Protein backbone atom coordinates (compact mmCIF):
# COMPACT_ATOMS: atom_id res chain seq x y z
CA UNK A 307 0.00 0.00 0.00
CA UNK A 308 1.40 3.41 -0.87
CA UNK A 309 1.84 6.16 1.66
CA UNK A 310 -0.51 9.08 2.16
CA UNK A 311 -0.11 10.20 -1.46
CA UNK A 312 -3.18 8.11 -2.27
CA UNK A 313 -6.39 9.74 -1.00
CA UNK A 314 -8.36 6.49 -1.29
CA UNK A 315 -5.82 4.59 0.80
CA UNK A 316 -6.04 7.49 3.29
CA UNK A 317 -9.79 6.99 3.55
CA UNK A 318 -9.47 3.22 3.90
CA UNK A 319 -6.89 3.80 6.68
CA UNK A 320 -9.25 6.22 8.44
CA UNK A 321 -7.20 9.37 7.80
CA UNK A 322 -10.05 10.94 5.78
CA UNK A 323 -13.76 10.37 6.16
CA UNK A 324 -16.64 10.82 3.78
CA UNK A 325 -19.84 12.63 4.73
CA UNK A 326 -22.05 10.08 6.47
CA UNK A 327 -19.28 7.49 6.75
CA UNK A 328 -19.15 4.15 4.95
CA UNK A 329 -22.26 3.22 3.02
CA UNK A 330 -21.08 -0.31 2.28
CA UNK A 331 -17.92 -2.19 3.17
CA UNK A 332 -17.44 -5.90 2.50
CA UNK A 333 -13.70 -5.97 3.11
CA UNK A 334 -12.97 -5.84 -0.62
CA UNK A 335 -14.87 -2.72 -1.68
CA UNK A 336 -15.74 0.45 0.20
CA UNK A 337 -18.66 2.61 -0.90
CA UNK A 338 -19.00 6.11 0.48
CA UNK A 339 -20.09 9.57 -0.50
CA UNK A 340 -17.77 11.64 -2.67
CA UNK A 341 -15.47 13.66 -0.40
CA UNK A 342 -15.40 16.70 -2.70
CA UNK A 343 -16.49 19.95 -1.00
CA UNK A 344 -18.67 21.04 -3.94
CA UNK A 345 -20.40 17.78 -4.81
CA UNK A 346 -24.13 17.19 -4.82
CA UNK A 347 -25.76 14.89 -2.26
CA UNK A 348 -25.81 11.35 -3.60
CA UNK A 349 -22.53 11.38 -5.52
CA UNK A 350 -20.84 8.11 -4.51
CA UNK A 351 -17.49 6.48 -5.06
CA UNK A 352 -17.05 2.69 -5.07
CA UNK A 353 -13.43 2.04 -4.07
CA UNK A 354 -11.24 -1.03 -4.05
CA UNK A 355 -10.14 -1.35 -0.41
CA UNK A 356 -6.59 -2.41 -1.22
CA UNK A 357 -4.39 -0.23 -3.36
CA UNK A 358 -4.70 -1.50 -6.92
CA UNK A 359 -4.15 0.63 -9.99
CA UNK A 360 -5.57 -1.48 -12.81
CA UNK A 361 -8.97 -3.04 -13.28
CA UNK A 362 -7.25 -5.97 -14.94
CA UNK A 363 -5.45 -6.76 -11.69
CA UNK A 364 -8.59 -7.39 -9.65
CA UNK A 365 -8.68 -10.74 -7.89
CA UNK A 366 -11.50 -13.12 -8.77
CA UNK A 367 -13.38 -12.34 -5.51
CA UNK A 368 -12.99 -8.58 -6.08
CA UNK A 369 -14.26 -8.90 -9.65
CA UNK A 370 -17.17 -11.13 -8.60
CA UNK A 371 -18.25 -8.69 -5.90
CA UNK A 372 -18.04 -5.60 -8.10
CA UNK A 373 -21.09 -6.09 -10.33
CA UNK A 374 -23.60 -6.56 -7.49
CA UNK A 375 -22.10 -3.59 -5.61
CA UNK A 376 -22.38 -1.29 -8.63
CA UNK A 377 -25.93 -2.51 -9.14
CA UNK A 378 -26.82 -1.85 -5.50
CA UNK A 379 -25.17 1.58 -5.50
CA UNK A 380 -27.00 2.64 -8.66
CA UNK A 381 -30.32 1.26 -7.41
CA UNK A 382 -29.98 2.96 -4.03
CA UNK A 383 -29.13 6.29 -5.68
CA UNK A 384 -32.07 5.90 -8.08
CA UNK A 385 -34.50 5.36 -5.22
CA UNK A 386 -33.20 7.95 -2.78
CA UNK A 387 -32.02 10.80 -5.03
CA UNK A 388 -34.47 10.21 -7.89
CA UNK A 389 -32.20 11.43 -10.70
CA UNK A 390 -33.00 11.33 -14.39
CA UNK A 391 -30.07 8.92 -14.89
CA UNK A 392 -27.24 7.44 -12.87
CA UNK A 393 -23.81 7.65 -14.46
CA UNK A 394 -21.15 5.12 -13.53
CA UNK A 395 -17.61 5.85 -14.63
CA UNK A 396 -14.04 4.84 -13.88
CA UNK A 397 -11.00 6.85 -14.87
CA UNK A 398 -8.33 6.25 -12.21
CA UNK A 399 -6.25 8.91 -13.94
CA UNK A 400 -5.57 11.57 -11.31
CA UNK A 401 -6.02 9.14 -8.40
CA UNK A 402 -4.44 5.91 -9.58
CA UNK A 403 -6.42 3.60 -7.39
CA UNK A 404 -9.32 1.59 -8.83
CA UNK A 405 -12.57 3.41 -8.12
CA UNK A 406 -15.92 4.04 -9.76
CA UNK A 407 -18.03 7.18 -9.64
CA UNK A 408 -21.76 6.65 -9.22
CA UNK A 409 -23.20 10.01 -10.13
CA UNK A 410 -26.86 11.03 -10.17
CA UNK A 411 -27.65 13.17 -13.21
CA UNK A 412 -30.57 15.19 -11.93
CA UNK A 413 -33.15 17.07 -13.99
CA UNK A 414 -31.32 20.33 -13.27
CA UNK A 415 -28.17 19.06 -14.99
CA UNK A 416 -27.59 18.77 -18.74
CA UNK A 417 -27.85 15.27 -20.18
CA UNK A 418 -24.78 13.63 -21.63
CA UNK A 419 -21.51 12.85 -19.96
CA UNK A 420 -19.51 15.61 -21.70
CA UNK A 421 -22.05 18.36 -20.98
CA UNK A 422 -22.53 16.99 -17.49
CA UNK A 423 -18.79 17.09 -16.86
CA UNK A 424 -18.52 20.66 -18.16
CA UNK A 425 -21.48 21.60 -15.97
CA UNK A 426 -19.84 20.03 -12.91
CA UNK A 427 -16.57 21.83 -13.56
CA UNK A 428 -18.42 25.13 -13.82
CA UNK A 429 -20.48 24.29 -10.76
CA UNK A 430 -17.34 23.57 -8.75
CA UNK A 431 -15.84 26.94 -9.68
CA UNK A 432 -19.04 28.88 -8.92
CA UNK A 433 -19.50 27.09 -5.61
CA UNK A 434 -15.86 27.63 -4.75
CA UNK A 435 -16.19 31.36 -5.43
CA UNK A 436 -19.33 31.51 -3.33
CA UNK A 437 -21.46 32.55 -6.31
CA UNK A 438 -23.62 29.41 -6.40
CA UNK A 439 -25.26 27.70 -3.46
CA UNK A 440 -23.19 24.77 -2.24
CA UNK A 441 -24.98 21.87 -0.54
CA UNK A 442 -23.78 21.41 3.03
CA UNK A 443 -21.69 18.54 4.27
CA UNK A 444 -24.69 17.65 6.43
CA UNK A 445 -26.83 17.32 3.29
CA UNK A 446 -24.22 15.00 1.79
CA UNK A 447 -24.11 12.96 5.02
CA UNK A 448 -27.91 12.75 5.05
CA UNK A 449 -27.89 11.43 1.47
CA UNK A 450 -25.26 8.86 2.44
CA UNK A 451 -27.41 7.72 5.35
CA UNK A 452 -30.50 7.37 3.18
CA UNK A 453 -28.53 5.49 0.51
CA UNK A 454 -26.99 3.17 3.14
CA UNK A 455 -30.48 2.36 4.47
CA UNK A 456 -31.82 1.44 1.01
CA UNK A 457 -32.88 -2.18 0.55
CA UNK A 458 -30.49 -2.59 -2.41
CA UNK A 459 -27.64 -3.40 -0.03
CA UNK A 460 -29.53 -6.33 1.50
CA UNK A 461 -30.05 -7.91 -1.91
CA UNK A 462 -26.48 -8.11 -3.18
CA UNK A 463 -26.57 -11.85 -3.89
CA UNK A 464 -30.12 -12.16 -5.22
Ligand SMILES: [Zn+2]
Nearest residue numbers: 312315357403
Ligand atom coordinates in the same frame (compact mmCIF):
# COMPACT_ATOMS: atom_id res chain seq x y z
ZN1 LIG B 1 -4.56 3.74 -2.92
